Amino acid sequence: CYHCKLKMKEGDPAVYAERAGYDKLWHPACFICCTCGELLVDIIYFWKNGNLYCGRHYCDSERPRCAGCDELIFSNEYTLAEGQNWHLKHFCCFDCDCVLAGITYLTVNEKPVCKSCYMKNHAVV
16 A cells, blocks of 8 residues: 555455556555545545545645635635735735735734734724
């Protein structure tokens, strides 16, 4: 078995993945996503760099995912803020929803806020 490295016994069911090559077989329970461990026997699988992936994690390896909407980001313009990727329109002030991409913002309780909302709602007077 390509995953657990145990020998396949004659007569045991085995999974063959065409995209992985003719020399690789898996026990059905070992045919899993390398990221989340999801069983891939009955669903679409992806093969990349010697690893099996479910659809979600294969896509995550190809494109960043927006922290705001959890969708893949296909645009070449997006922002990286607070250690996460965001569609430009989804990185917004937690108080007023104005777009924060490209402007100065502050964090309050780990939530981004624009300067005017910070001054109005959070700054010490």
